[in-house]
Amino acid sequence: MGETRVNPSIPDFSHGLLPAIAQDADSGAVLMLAWMNEQAWQETLASGRAVYYSRSRQQLWRKGEQSGHTQRVVDIRVDCDADTILLKVQQTGAACHEGYASCFFRSVDSAGQTHTVEERLRNPDEIYGK
């Protein structure tokens, strides 16, 4: 308190990658969670398309560059702590690489058992041309 912070970085990437939630702007469905570094963030702002950072491939991930399932960004939110990003998007095709509209297609019951509760829109082999 009493400390003056000039232009605090929002969002704050000083501790590393930040989680970014993609939400369907029309239905409100939570589609996926991915990660951003500052470059992904800046490219998302500039392009109006969701760009993430792939932790497994350790490189920028322009969502849809392989699958065509791009996300047009309608609104960007940051949370109170400036360490989580929420993108409201218009999703082309299926957000999930498994071919579901949302990555959250499994529900967990109170015994910890999972149940698939969404319909698969696409065969993953079709999406990636395997």
Next chain:
Amino acid sequence: MGETRVNPSIPDFSHGLLPAIAQDADSGAVLMLAWMNEQAWQETLASGRAVYYSRSRQQLWRKGEQSGHTQRVVDIRVDCDADTILLKVQQTGAACHEGYASCFFRSVDSAGQTHTVEERLRNPDEIYGK
């Protein structure tokens, strides 16, 4: 491929804490993102109330234990990679410690400037009795 995995842990806490998104079960609004360890997960399943792990306090965080702003869990989802949790909740009061319904009360424009776009429901000083 061809490998048999018996009872893979879902969600998979083997690499540490997992992000957990809380979404309002009625409005679809994304309320907050917090973190879970396996104990928080198990207690959430057993109690039907959202329990997280506070990274700053390094202890279990039974959402609402201080503020009264509890989250009754209506549905639990896990994502395709089993490394992100989505809780659909009935939220009592304000999810955000800043007194907003959602922690994502700030929108970011294409120039990177933030704008508060939600109404504050509660004065934070009231919530925490400061």
